[in-house]
Amino acid sequence: MNDHSRESGGLVFTLIGTAQAVQDRLEGVLVPFDLSLAKLQILHYLADSPGPVSLSELATHQKCVRSNITQIVDRLEKDRLVKRRADPTDRRGVQAMLTAAGRRAYHAGWHALIAEQRAIVQELGAGPADNLKGALELLR
DSSP states (O other): HHHHHHHHHHHHHHHHHHHHHHHHHHHHHHHHGGHHHHHHHHHHHHHHHSSSSEEHHHHHHHOOOOHHHOOOOOOHHTTTSEEEEEEETTTTTTEEEHHHHHHHHHHHHHHHHHHHHHHHHHHOOHHHHHHHHHHHHOOO
């Protein structure tokens, strides 16, 4: 293996490791709210929706299978952050909606997440953050 191959592989694994470390850091700030990034994403979508949302729509939005959404909604419902109701337009369908506690948890978790994202960017500094964003956009 030549030096260029080693550098390329090292860069990719560094990127993967860094992404995992950032994700772990963001997950960590949500622990006090008994939330995860997955739960917060669902709460965010529900908070932005004008009314109840079908589990199928949530699955499509989250780009995952419905069984995963069902499991997350199960946990959110157990925590009394979300409640389910029958879909009035589809007798086989189920919708989810935020409870008052869910709205409070969402706002608290969302503000903590935003603050931690700002802290990460601030640690990098404006120039490096802009360079990193540009490089990551090229990869996408």
